Amino acid sequence: MRAVVTGGAGFIGSHMVDLLVSKNFEVLVIDNLANGRLENIKHHRDKVIFVNADIGDYKIDLVPYFEDADYVFHFAALADIVPSINEPMKYHKANVDGTINVLEASKKSSKLKKFVYAASSSCYGIPEIYPTPETSAIKPEYPYAHTKTIGEQYTMHWGQVYNMPVISMRFFNVYGVRHRTSGTYGAVFGVFLAQLLNNKPLTIVGDGEQTRDFTYVTDVVEACFAAAISEIKQEIFNVGSGNTYSVNYLVELLGGNKVYIPKRPGEPDSTFADITKIKTMLGWSPRIRFEDGVKTMLENIEQWREAPVWDQNSIVKATEDWFKYLGKQ
Numbered sequence: 001m002r003a004v005v006t007g008g009a010g011f012i013g014s015h016m017v018d019l020l021v022s023k024n025f026e027v028l029v030i031d032n033l034a035n036g037r038l039e040n041i042k043h044h045r046d047k048v049i050f051v052n053a054d055i056g057d058y059k060i061d062l063v064p065y066f067e068d069a070d071y072v073f074h075f076a077a078l079a080d081i082v083p084s085i086n087e088p089m090k091y092h093k094a095n096v097d098g099t100i101n102v103l104e105a106s107k108k109s110s111k112l113k114k115f116v117y118a119a120s121s122s123c124y125g126i127p128e129i130y131p132t133p134e135t136s137a138i139k140p141e142y143p144y145a146h147t148k149t150i151g152e153q154y155t156m157h158w159g160q161v162y163n164m165p166v167i168s169m170r171f172f173n174v175y176g177v178r179h180r181t182s183g184t185y186g187a188v189f190g191v192f193l194a195q196l197l198n199n200k201p202l203t204i205v206g207d208g209e210q211t212r213d214f215t216y217v218t219d220v221v222e223a224c225f226a227a228a229i230s231e232i233k234q235e236i237f238n239v240g241s242g243n244t245y246s247v248n249y250l251v252e253l254l255g256g257n258k259v260y261i262p263k264r265p266g267e268p269d270s271t272f273a274d275i276t277k278i279k280t281m282l283g284w285s286p287r288i289r290f291e292d293g294v295k296t297m298l299e300n301i302e303q304w305r306e307a308p309v310w311d312q313n314s315i316v317k318a319t320e321d322w323f324k325y326l327g328k329q
Contacts, residue, residue: 001025001026001070001071002025002026002027002028002068002069002070002071002111003020003025003026003027003028003069003070003071003072003073004027004028004029004030004065004066004069004071004072004073004106005017005020005027005028005029005030005073005075006029006030006031006055006072006073006074006075006076006098006102007030007031007035007036007074007075007076007077007118008027008029008030008031008036008041008048008050008073008075009029009031009033009036009037009038009040009041009050010031010035010036010037010040010075010076010180011035011036011040011174011176011178011179011180011217012075012118012171012174012217012220012221013029013031013036013073013075013076014036014040014041014178015176015178015217015218015220015221016073016075016221016224016225017029017041017044017048018044018221019218019221019222019225020225021044021047021048023225025071026049027044027047027048027049028048028049028050028051028065028069029041029048029049029050029051030051030053030055030062030065030076031050031051031052031053031076032052032053032054032055032076033052034054034078034094035078035079035180035182038050040178051065053065054098055076055094055098055101055102056093056094056097056098056101057101058097058101060101062101062102062104062105063105063108065105066102066105066106066108066109067108067109067110068109068111069106069109069111069112070109070111070112070113071112071113071114071115071116071228072102072106072109072112072114072115072116073116073118073224073228074099074102074115074116074117074118074155075118076094076098076102077094077095077098077118077147077148077151078090078091078094078095078144079144079180079186079187080144080184080185080186080187081142081144081186081266081322082184082185082186082318082319082321082322083184084142084143084144084145084147085142085143085321085322085325085326086321088143088147091143091144091147092143092147094147095144095147095148095150095151096147096150096151096154098151099117099150099151099154099155100154103115103154103155103158103164106164107158107162107164112164112165113165113228114165114166114167114227114228114229114230114233115155115158115159115164115165115166115167116166116167116168116169116224116227116228117151117152117155117166117167117168117169118169118171118224119148119149119151119152119155119168119169119170119171119236120144120145120148120149120170120171121170121171121172121173121213121238121240121271121273122140122141122142122144122145122148123138123139123140123145123148123149123152123170124136124137124138124139124268125137125138125139125140125141125145125266125268126139126141126266126267126268126269127268127270127271129274130244130270130272131240131244131272131273131274131275132238132271132272132273132274133238133274133276133277134170134236134237134238134274134277141266141267141326142266142322142326152168152170152236155168156168156234156236159233159234160234165233165234166233166234167227167228167232167233167234167235167236167237168235168236168237169220169223169224169227169236169237169239170236170237170238170239170273171215171220171239172212172213172214172215172238172239172240172241172271172272172273173212173213173214173215173240173271174215174216174217174220175187175189175214175215175216175217175293175297176216176217176218176293176296176297177217177296177297177300177303178217178303179217179303181194181303181304181306181307182307185308185310185314185315185318185319188212188247188250189297190304190307191203191310192250192251192254192256193254193297193298193301193303193304193307194304194307194308194309194310195256195309195310195311196254196255196256196301197301197302197304197305197309198309200257200309200311201256201257201258201259201311202251202254202256202257202258202259203258203259203260203261203310203311203312203315204247204248204251204258204259204260204261205247205260205261205262205263205264205267206260206261206262206263206264207248207260207263208246208247208248208251208258208260209246209247209248209269210246210247210267210268210269210270211244211245211246211247211269211270211271211272212244212245212247212270212271213240213241213243213244213245213271213272213273214241214245214250214290214293215239215240215241215273215286216241216286216288216290216293218287218288219239219241219286219287219288220239222284222287223237223239223278223282223284224239226282226283226284227282227284230281230282232281232282235281237277237278237281237282238273238274238275238277238278239273239275239278240272240273240274240275240286241273241286241288241290242273242275242285242286243272243290244270244271244272245290250294253291253294253295254294254298259312261312261315261316264319264322264323264326265322265323265326265327266322266326
C-alpha cells in the first residue's frame with residue numbers, strides 16, 4: 001500500500017508517518033517545512049520519500065506524487081490564531097488553496113481508497129452543546145478556523161461531485177511530543193513547557209477554569225488510520241479524548257509558578273467532543289490517559305529548549321490584534 005502524507009514532517013503528520021511505516025506502508029511525505037522539521041522523520045530516512053513542496057502553489061504539478069496513492073492523509077496547514085488574524089491571505093493560500101490542490105492531485109489516482117482530511121474543532125466556535133456533536137452549528141471565530149472549515153467543505157464537496165472516498169476528522173486540542181516550537185504564540189503546551197524550562201511563571205489565561213479536550217497525538221493518528229482502512233466514506237468525525245480538563249489541572253500536573261493574564265475574546269470556555277459517532281461507526285476509542293500524556297511531555301521537555309519563552313508583556317504585544325478585532329464582537 002502506498003500513502004501520501006502532506007505535512008508529514010510536522011507534528012501530527014510525522015506521527016502518522018510513524019504509524020504507516022510500522023504497518024509496512026510505502027510513504028511519501030510532502031512538506032514545505034514552514035512548520036515541519038526533517039528531524040521529526042529522520043528515523044525513517046531510508047523508508048520514506050520526502051518532497052519539499054508548497055501545496056498552496058498552483059504552479060507546482062503535484063499529480064506525479066499522488067497518481068499511485070492508495071491513501072492520502074492531508075495534514076499540511078498553517079495553524080494558530082494570532083498569525084491567522086494578522087495574515088489571513090497567507091492562511092487562505094495554505095489551508096484552502098492547498099487543500100484544493102491536493103484534492104485535485106488525489107483525484108487523478110486510479111487506486112485511491114481514502115482521502116483523510118485533518119479538520120479542526122475550532123469550526124464550532126463557541127459551541128452551545130457539550131459534549132459537542134458533529135451536528136452542531138459551524139461558527140468559526142477567526143481566520144484559521146474559517147480556512148480549515150472551508151477546506152473541509154471542499155473535501156466533502158469533491159467527495160460528492162467526483163465520487164472520491166473522503167473523510168474529515170475534526171481534531172480537538174491535539175498535544176504530544178514534537179509539538180511545534182515556532183516563534184508564534186499559540187498552543188498552551190508549547191508555551192507552558194518553554195516557561196517551565198526557563199523557570200518562568202506559567203501564564204494562565206482568565207481564571208484557568210476553562211476546560212479543553214486534550215487529545216494525545218497517537219490517539220489522533222490511530223483514529224485517522226481507522227477511518228482510512230474502513231469501508232466508510234463521505235463522513236465527518238470528531239476526534240477527542242472522551243473528557244475535558246481545566247487549564248488549572250494541567251498546571252497542577254506540570255508544576256511551577258503561575259500568573260494570570262486577561263481572558264481572550266472568541267475562545268470557548270470549554271471544548272469537549274462528543275465521540276459517540278466515531279466509536280460506533282469506526283470502533284475507535286482513545287487510549288492515552290491525560291495524566292500519562294502530560295507525563296510523557298515532561299519526560300521530553302528538552303524538545304522545547306529552543307522554543308520562544310513568553311511572558312505577560314510579550315503575550316500582550318503578540319495578541320494586540322486578537323483583542324482589537326475579536327474584542328469588537
